[in-house]
Amino acid sequence: MPQQGNTSGLAGITAGETALSTVGKEGLDLTYRGYSIRDLAEGASFEEVVYLLLYGILPSRTELDRYKNLLLSLRDLPAALKTVLEQLPPTANPVDVLRTGCSALGTMEPEGEDRDAHAIANRLIASFPSMLLYWFHFHRSGKRIETRAEAHPTVADQFLFLLRGEAPSSLHVRALDAALVLHAEHEFNASTFTCRVIVSTLSDFYSAITGGIGALRGPLHGGADEGAMRLLERFSTPEEAEAGIRGMLEKKEKIMGFGHRVYKKGDPRAPIIKSLAKQLAAEAGDRTLFPIAERIEEMLLSEKGLYPNLDFYSAVAYHFLGIPTFLFTPLFVISRASGWAAHILEQRANNRLIRPIATYIGPAPRPFPKLDER
Known part of the structure; x- marks a missing residue:
């Protein structure tokens, strides 16, 4: 039986089995072959x-x-x-x-x-x-x-x-x-x-x-981390950022770096990269970019219940590592490979050809008109 409900973007559809990683049924953690991402990020290269x-x-x-x-x-x-x-x-x-x-x-x-x-x-x-x-x-x-x-x-x-x-x-x-x-x-x-x-x-x-x-x-x-960096660069102060984000919310504009398809109570990777971004910002003597990022995070959480995903503070960390913004996504390729x-x-x-079916929403069968009859 096909699964019912809104399947746009294959949301909620189980497409196969894997032993490699999972966010769990509640979407509260991420594990690689059973090891928590928190432990791996802290203790493994x-x-x-x-x-x-x-x-x-x-x-x-x-x-x-x-x-x-x-x-x-x-x-x-x-x-x-x-x-x-x-x-x-x-x-x-x-x-x-x-x-x-x-x-x-x-x-x-x-x-x-x-x-x-x-x-x-x-x-x-x-x-x-x-x-x-x-x-x-x-x-x-x-x-x-x-x-x-x-x-x-x-x-x-x-x-x-x-x-x-x-x-x-x-x-x-x-x-x-x-x-x-x-x-x-x-x-x-x-x-x-x-x-x-x-x-x-x-x-x-x-x-x-x-x-x-x-x-x-x-x-x-x-490309979401590049979008997050471009967003952060639009503002000069936390106050300016708050006003700007409020205006984006009123216009229902997408705010890059926030929300996630599978994490409803926060991306477990985000606090890890945020901590590193904070250390890098302190080393650089930054008093602008990291406070702007935190103000945006606080505002979106309090007003919309939106949590930052990995991309948001990754952008901040990469910036303080001196990595040009247009190289952010290639770094993702290097890792995700x-x-x-x-x-x-x-x-x-355990291969089987992946070939899903589609729900057809086009015209019902109809007669074919000859060229001169169209």
Whole structure:
């Protein structure tokens, strides 16, 4: 029997099974393979979380060291891929750069007997930061950067070093690492479901990831943190922000970074990233942006019962990490590639073509008029 009620956007529809993550029936927490996101963000590195998602267990210290060395060895880009990245326009959306880079790498290092799904997953997770920042620096300054960065062993450390050209502080590495953990996986969100639909046709790994990137690009999904930053930048004081948000509410305008499809009592990831954003703001001596963000949060909660989602304070944290706003969504790609990869592996392990039915609302059967009778 088909499920009844309002199914617009597949709301409330169970589309499959997963052992990777859940927000629970009440939508009060988020767990990765049973581990609370709070514990993972506080006590695990992004590399540990990637290992957990891809291999099903938390690594031992020896396994983690070996895995970090593996990812480090996979950072370099083929010369042909560098040429592709150099040919992309400097005005390209950087999410499109990663989408194109993924697709191009799939033609150079195709999936096959000598390159299995785990190998491709690790290759993409390791090389996405390299693709993004190679393109960024080439078109910004004409510089062809070296992406291996052996002195910077984690994804967060490498990303910040390649972006700035100097070693980041321990607080900055810790903050970005936690942000990557928080963004890594989230049930059957739009981009993850896209990956599963594609791979259910027995398509290849790269095609599925490329599709996921395309879905994440939209402002209602991965682009929400960029929208939140643009919102925050509109105001100079908390008082101005309160007046501006009040005006937006009166006009029924969407306020980016607030509300969530599955969290009704607050996104459990938001307080974690807020705490890190507060530390970064204090380090920077900020007395403007973080107070504006808090005033908006307080107002929307008291007047509309709306809680900030992960994107809102992620935008604040990224800003104080010195990351340009247009690179926020690509960072989401770099993190969520781990969750996509794990879902592709899970879908393949018990595959059935994903092919839902639609409720037809068009005209009833009718006679076809010849051309001269129309």
